[in-house]
Amino acid sequence: MPAPANPRPATPNRRPADPPGMPARRAAMRLLDAVLRRGDPLEAALPAATRDLAEANDRGLAHAIAAEALRRLPDLDALIDSATRQRLPDDAKARTALRIALVQTLALGTPPHAAIATVLPLVDGGPRKLVHGVFGSLTRGGATLPDVPTLPPTVAERWRMAWGEAAVAAAAAAIAAPPPLDLTLADSDALAPDGLALAPDQRRLVDAGPVTQLPGYAEGNWWVQDVAASLPARLLGRGPGEAIDLCAAPGGKTMQLAAAGWNVTALEVSPARAARLHENLARTGLPAKVVIADALHWAPPAPVDALLIDAPCSATGIFRRHPDVLYRAHAAIVADMAALQAQLLARAAEWVRPGGRLVYATCSLERAEGEDQLARFLADRPDYRVDPPTAGDLPAGFAAQDGGYLRTLPGTLAAQGGCDGFFVVRLVRASA
Template sequence: MNRAPNRPRRPSGQEPDAPGVPARRAALKLLDAVLRRGLALEQALDSAAQGLAPNDRGLAHAIAAEALRRLPDLDALIDSATQRDLPEDAKPRFALRIALVQALSLGTPGHAAISTVLPLVDGGPRKLVHGVFGTLLRQGATLPEPPTLPDPVALRWHAAWGDQMIEDAERAIAVPPPLDLTLRDPGRAPDLPGTSLFPGHLRLDEKASVTGIEGYAEGDWWVQDLAASIPARLIGRGNGTALDLCAAPGGKTLQLAAAGWAVTAVDLSESRLARLHENLERTGLTARVVAADLLTWQPPAPADAVLLDAPCSATGIFRRHPDVLHRVRPSLINEMAELQSRLLARAAEWVKPGGTLVFSTCSLEPREGEAQLERFLAKHSGFEIAPIADDELPRGVSPRDDGTLRLLPGALAEAGGLDGFFIARLRRS
């Protein structure tokens, strides 16, 4: 009988993975994809977790994400228990990171944490992993609270924002962020346990499967961090035309449509726009959706309002995506800043006289925020800042003296925090 040519085969005599091992094997692949190949955690998940049951897929993601939150402290423990530092990309180091983060942060019993990791390494390295893990647990090793930021990130952010920001960022990275909902109709809040920090918003008290939350099927709300909802809020209600540029996955498009705008949503990624189509159908809202490159696309006419939530390093969402702390380098920040500059210049052409342009990035890098705006205004005398007012923002959040908004990790920390953002509203003369 001929065997299908692409069917994977195990080496002769190799036993199938024991229960629990496939999830740890996937976690190792995820860490390798982020730390060695520079991929985003979510981008690598489908490949790393291929064939896994949903529970194992979720466990692999949770292990990898927690290891990335605590990577400097995990590595410091490992180095304290080895005669020679292991190479950064050595498989024993990866295996120890996975075993230790389970035992010291995720509550996995030590014997389960190590027994499900040892099959990932062979020969002498297996003995090394077992020995280092056992030594650290016998010594009563713990991980510090809050976690430590990677040195390159801490140095860069300290230079921009100072000591307090570093302390706030370390506290923010300690736990995954809460789940925020934006309501389709602010006057009809769902009967769910949570806290409203702003009209049309609900922060849930407990995490849950999104599709199982009351009101999901009816399209009463969509998931959107409160910070990410502010740019569209600053455009306000209207009955004119609006462009949502770099629109996917679509939360801002839904906001604008719900506020009465005739929206055209444009994004380069057709796969990410699929989610926008699904949410439009679920909520009963309407928008024209276009898959196109903004550097070559042209709207049929200028719009009353343009929202550019520009591609960026995404360092402001490190609470949700801790991989950005390890894969974002200054070269990427510079590359994104140059792209933003080009997109912002094009977006400016598409604003009607007297119209509004909102520029935002979910970045904590000044080059992608304050410096970007300064550069734009120096070249576009027809635009000026339309200052953001206190009553347009959640209580406890204030605009800066120049009328723009900079959200740092300490914002609303006592209420669960916010993602990092830079937001500016401009008016065309």
């Protein structure tokens, strides 16, 4: 038999096309690996993990699967372990595949056949029968996830010792679902979406939809900012005067200060984050001078009236929106961040004029980055004293602790939907 005149060239090792929906699950697996094995922040890992996904919906699905798996990880693992004779290693691909399949079915409403069909190809060359068998056994047996998720044991114990059992229970309840969306208004009379008014310039929305399509976004009337994150700038009050916002990006506090009449210098070490700050300032039309520099090697030309240090920290207070911090912010990270905060405080305290104000804040639930940091600073700097907030400084529901500082915990504003965990203190430098 003669050969064809134009034979088709051989294509050895061509990988079959992915089944529909599988690329998003592969990206979710990459995200979980980045967080749990490498310790990367979920948001930072997103571009690389979703590089093969052309559609925004697929990227959103990958993020949603990974984030929900992190919210439910101890409970997902307990289910998996209950159905295996020998415990799968924490970093085994089979365990990750089962986490992804189970969280879709038990928390995100994906039909079981679709959840497993899009996950099994991810374990090609591995224990597919095991994954299929464990998943089938659990789903046929009516497996469920608890309404209130289980916190990672090390985190729960650390917070139990620091804040008590009630705070741990509130944290577990808070992580069950993504939190509401808070907006800070540049002007309390400006066009903004309807919602719960936590303060005249603060709105809280539930199921808000795409942020860019909300009323007032294009006009720059508001920006997204948790109500707890608005507290540090509130404690500096209104200008005029010279103010520095240290570690300023993405710019919520800078914009608050500018809207309050301060002449703001926004200091940011990261050029990429500074670009986001520029974008937010351009959208809102609020003025600020952006300086890209390391605060440990920079100083203002003259002392300033007000300084806001929103210090780099473990970020454990924002676990509701970023559940990855529960697995990344271990004790060594907290210690490293506390050491950096002490350096920043010691250096920047010199930038404040006598009689001026300094606000120190962290979005952390760790005493080492809040109460302990304040005690050390006051011992080293007798020229500073705590200036407790007055009733008019704060939205309803917030109050100073006995030491004059603010501490928001899981359970703060629980009836209104909660808030992030923050430590905030206002200090005044003694007059010369």
